[in-house]
Amino acid sequence: MMAKQQTAFLWKVGAPAGQGVMTTGLLFSKLCAQSGGNVFDYAEYPSLIQGGHNTYEVLCSTSPVNNRAWQVDYLVCLDKVTLETHEHRLRSGSIVLFDPAAGKISPTGDYTIIALPLKELLAELKANSIMANMIALGASWALVGGQRKKLETLIAEQFGKKGAEIVKLNQNCADRGFETIVGNTTTTITFPWHKPEKTPIVLGGNDAFSLAAAAADCRFYASYPMTPSSSVLATLAAWQKMTDMVVRHAEDEVGVVSEALGASFAGVRAAVGTSGGGFALMTESLSYAGIGEIPLVVFLSQRPGPATGLPTWTEQGDLLFACYAGHGEFPKIVLAPGDVTEMVVLTKQAFDLADIYQTPVLVLSDKFLSESRMVLDSEVVERELSTPPEYGKTIRQVDELPYLRYKNTDDGISPRLIPGTPGTHYQANSYEHLEDSHTTEDPEERSMQVEKRLRKQATYLSNHWQMPSIEGSLERAEYIFVTWGSSKLVVSQARDMMDQPTAHIHFTHVYPMDREKVAALFAPNRHYVLVENNATGQFGTLLRSEAGVDIKHSIRKYDGRAFYSEEILAALESA
Amino acid sequence: MMDINPSSLDFTGYTPTWCAGCGNWGIGKGIELALKKQQLSPDRVIMLFDIGCSGNMNDFINAYAMHTLHGRALATAVGVKIANHKLPVLVTGGDGALYGEGGNHFLHACRGNHDLTVIVHDNSVYGLTTGQVSPTASKGKKSRSTPSGIIEQPVNPLLLALTQGATFVAQGFTAQLPQLAELITAGMQHKGLSIINVLQPCVTFNKENTYAYYIKNTYKLPEDHDKSNFSQALEQAQSVFKERFPLGILYETTRPTYQDELPQLASEALAERGRFEKSVSLLDNFK
Numbered sequence: 138m139m140a141k142q143q144t145a146f147l148w149k150v151g152a153p154a155g156q157g158v159m160t161t162g163l164l165f166s167k168l169c170a171q172s173g174g175n176v177f178d179y180a181e182y183p184s185l186i187q188g189g190h191n192t193y194e195v196l197c198s199t200s201p202v203n204n205r206a207w208q209v210d211y212l213v214c215l216d217k218v219t220l221e222t223h224e225h226r227l228r229s230g231s232i233v234l235f236d237p238a239a240g241k242i243s244p245t246g247d248y249t250i251i252a253l254p255l256k257e258l259l260a261e262l263k264a265n266s267i268m269a270n271m272i273a274l275g276a277s278w279a280l281v282g283g284q285r286k287k288l289e290t291l292i293a294e295q296f297g298k299k300g301a302e303i304v305k306l307n308q309n310c311a312d313r314g315f316e317t318i319v320g321n322t323t324t325t326i327t328f329p330w331h332k333p334e335k336t337p338i339v340l341g342g343n344d345a346f347s348l349a350a351a352a353a354d355c356r357f358y359a360s361y362p363m364t365p366s367s368s369v370l371a372t373l374a375a376w377q378k379m380t381d382m383v384v385r386h387a388e389d390e391v392g393v394v395s396e397a398l399g400a401s402f403a404g405v406r407a408a409v410g411t412s413g414g415g416f417a418l419m420t421e422s423l424s425y426a427g428i429g430e431i432p433l434v435v436f437l438s439q440r441p442g443p444a445t446g447l448p449t450w451t452e453q454g455d456l457l458f459a460c461y462a463g464h465g466e467f468p469k470i471v472l473a474p475g476d477v478t479e480m481v482v483l484t485k486q487a488f489d490l491a492d493i494y495q496t497p498v499l500v501l502s503d504k505f506l507s508e509s510r511m512v513l514d515s516e517v518v519e520r521e522l523s524t525p526p527e528y529g530k531t532i533r534q535v536d537e538l539p540y541l542r543y544k545n546t547d548d549g550i551s552p553r554l555i556p557g558t559p560g561t562h563y564q565a566n567s568y569e570h571l572e573d574s575h576t577t578e579d580p581e582e583r584s585m586q587v588e589k590r591l592r593k594q595a596t597y598l599s600n601h602w603q604m605p606s607i608e609g610s611l612e613r614a615e616y617i618f619v620t621w622g623s624s625k626l627v628v629s630q631a632r633d634m635m636d637q638p639t640a641h642i643h644f645t646h647v648y649p650m651d652r653e654k655v656a657a658l659f660a661p662n663r664h665y666v667l668v669e670n671n672a673t674g675q676f677g678t679l680l681r682s683e684a685g686v687d688i689k690h691s692i693r694k695y696d697g698r699a700f701y702s703e704e705i706l707a708a709l710e711s712a
Numbered sequence: 713m714m715d716i717n718p719s720s721l722d723f724t725g726y727t728p729t730w731c732a733g734c735g736n737w738g739i740g741k742g743i744e745l746a747l748k749k750q751q752l753s754p755d756r757v758i759m760l761f762d763i764g765c766s767g768n769m770n771d772f773i774n775a776y777a778m779h780t781l782h783g784r785a786l787a788t789a790v791g792v793k794i795a796n797h798k799l800p801v802l803v804t805g806g807d808g809a810l811y812g813e814g815g816n817h818f819l820h821a822c823r824g825n826h827d828l829t830v831i832v833h834d835n836s837v838y839g840l841t842t843g844q845v846s847p848t849a850s851k852g853k854k855s856r857s858t859p860s861g862i863i864e865q866p867v868n869p870l871l872l873a874l875t876q877g878a879t880f881v882a883q884g885f886t887a888q889l890p891q892l893a894e895l896i897t898a899g900m901q902h903k904g905l906s907i908i909n910v911l912q913p914c915v916t917f918n919k920e921n922t923y924a925y926y927i928k929n930t931y932k933l934p935e936d937h938d939k940s941n942f943s944q945a946l947e948q949a950q951s952v953f954k955e956r957f958p959l960g961i962l963y964e965t966t967r968p969t970y971q972d973e974l975p976q977l978a979s980e981a982l983a984e985r986g987r988f989e990k991s992v993s994l995l996d997n998f999k
Contacts, residue, residue: 336999337999338998338999339998344998348991348994352992356795357791357795357982359791376994377976378975379993379994380991381976382988383794383974387787387790388787389816391783391787395781395787395790396788398791399760399778399788399792399794399795400794401791402788402792403791403795403796403799405982407791421781425781429778518995519992522995556758557776557796557798557799557983559756560721560755562774562777563777564761564775564776564778564779565779566779567763567778567779568770568779575725575726576768576770576779
């Protein structure tokens with residue numbers, strides 16, 4: 138039988154934690170990307186180091202992909218649980234790799250099981266049980282018609298640092314897996330693999346934040362590990378020797394944000410990264426950044442709460458908390474990238490905005506956006522990374538004395554002098570203050586400073602706030618989807634699957650927003666559908682309060698998992 | 713409104729609003745004397761003020777400064793010093809701020825040996841909130857928040873600093889100004905984390921730990937006290953349990969500072985060097 142030509146497939150591997158699923162997934166994704174496939178990959182795992190059930194899936198296509206798919210074409214089971222957990226996502230014709238020695242199974246669907254005798258092969262190769270993942274990698278690569286030599290070179294790259302012996306053992310295991318499948322032409326496919334013109338870049342949301350922070354002249358990053366933000370800490374820490382950024386794992390989130398404010402005051406761009414619980418601890422200091430007018434970038438990668446919630450899963454549940462965080466009234470800018478490219482662009486912008494408006498700027502992510510990775514257009518990324526930062530009214534000398542740190546200005550922004558500049562001094566005062574920064578309780582001075590700070594918000598709305606992006610015709614659309622943050626991805630995918638004319642309004646600059654301009658996008662007689670990965674429809678609430686727009690129809694999901702486009706279609710049908 | 717020129721390079725700011733006889737007057741003076749003695753000027757030092765009566769010094773001494781949130785002056789100072797390690801950084805705050813609200817920052821700043829000088833105004837009460845007990849209050853002390861007497865035993869600041877890794881630990885008394893100024897100067901000259909606990913009567917809310925009390929219960933460290941000897945320092949610090957308060961430098965040792973250990977700070981200050989311009993090359997990590 139001839140091998141089938143295929144233009145897209147979804148491959149998924151599963152095993153208990155500690156069995157190397159992450160490595161297998163990452164390598165398979167790299168094999169696909171380096172062989173000309175467009176990949177989108179995503180790992181799911183419980184909050185455990187050993188045991189539980191970890192998975193990694195890779196969607197590979199001839200055309201760009203920016204989201205997951207429901208149907209699993211190849212399921213690689215390193216244990217029985219993998220098959221039992223994901224069987225419902227198999228279709229007729231899906232292929233399952235399974236070791237009969239892993240236990241008795243009773244398949245219920247019309248899919249093909251290929252026996253991959255992992256135990257037997259491990260014994261033959263004298264390999265440790267964790268190496269089953271390499272056998273599975275080789276077998277998978279053969280199934281999708283990949284080039285055998287590619288395995289060898291990638292493994293050499295990946296394990297090179299661990300020494301020749303480890304490389305060889307991994308290569309042998311992968312090759313043995315490949316060989317086991319390669320003769321089986323009834324089940325392999327051909328995918329139009331080719332050597333891409335330029336080595337593709339595969340980035341996740343956290344990778345994108347890290348890169349953009351380094352490019353944005355961030356010189357101080359502090360964090361306390363918290364999933365799903367922790368990989369930013371690890372990435373930036375690993376780059377310190379090259380970037381000269383100082384990366385601090387501080388004692389707690391209160392220390393983290395305090396240190397960042399200190400560094401920012403003393404003249405360096407500073408950022409912190411966390412998830413909801415850690416951010417809760419930082420909110421008091423956010424308020425200090427507000428009144429002290431100290432630039433600060435906060436990377437907030439959401440996970441399902443309340444409290445410890447579901448630590449390793451996803452949700453867009455902290456939007457309103459982020460917008461309204463901090464006691465007292467002060468301007469704050471909240472940006473919500475919808476995909477990895479937007480993460481690069483908006484992170485760069487966040488650092489500029491923090492300096493320009495001398496106030497906290499939040500970049501919202503979530504576990505899904507933070508950890509799903511995709512092939513990006515390297516030219517767009519390189520251009521963005523190379524654009525020099527804008528520092529706003531940051532000054533290193535004073536032309537006129539006395540220097541007034543909190544000078545009342547038309548745009549609300551006062552020149553911010555870097556401390557240590559000779560000839561003057563000032564304080565970043567957490568108390569209400571005079572223009573010269575001394576403490577005051579005078580009612581007129583107080584009102585003037587409140588108004589000055591809030592004027593920065595109006596300046597932002599006219600100078601830097603961006604309208605949501607609009608795809609499709611708002612006039613002709615039967616459904617107009619409204620999204621913010623990572624639910625952008627699933628809606629673009631769902632629209633491709635729909636026959637009816639649809640449109641999509643996607644918000645990135647979520648708070649504050651221009652009331653009139655936003656309201657003008659919403660006509661009374663159109664069908665708007667808000668898609669949010671939370672239970673209470675928080676962006677709907679924000680639109681009501683900030684723009685006076687009330688969207689009646691919303692699709693929400695709050696089980697810790699990101700949406701599948703099929704779920705959007707099903708929800709529309711049942712509405 | 714007082715007529716103060718904010719660009720004046722004199723350390724003297726607004727006239728303090730502290731109560732007549734408050735121990736803060738002496739500490740404020742001690743800081744000013746130490747800064748002048750080192751020929752510093754308000755544009756060559758960064759000060760961090762915590763919240764409380766002591767923190768109100770923000771308007772009384774001129775300097776580049778942050779008047780932070782309660783308990784956060786020390787943690788904030790860690791960031792300041794990393795961003796510009798060329799400038800001396802001084803932290804002042806009360807016992808409530810440093811040993812209570814910011815207690816965790818205190819432990820970890822000691823461990824890190826950040827090159828900072830920390831002056832703790834230790835008066836055993838929360839003055840600005842009208843006299844509740846602070847972490848250094850004696851067991852049984854009655855206050856508005858502890859009408860039947862505080863159950864906890866007091867924090868021993870000297871032992872705490874010593875055991876957590878501070879490399880300079882001293883105690884002063886606000887009424888002994890020349891010594892206090894010397895201790896602050898020595899603390900600022902020391903490379904690493906310097907903790908100077910300053911005994912300070914609160915004349916309004918603490919009727920027990922008065923000037924007379926401290927004059928009676930403080931003592932000068934013996935002539936033969938070896939400040940490089942950790943065991944001797946621990947021994948002196950324990951006399952606090954017997955209501956005897958040593959004055960002077962209990963301990964001083966040399967250990968690389970946090971800043972020394974950062975290769976990023978080997979030459980220029982973080983705030984003063986050029987921008988990292990090779991971010992595109994970082995993309996190689998994702999190919």
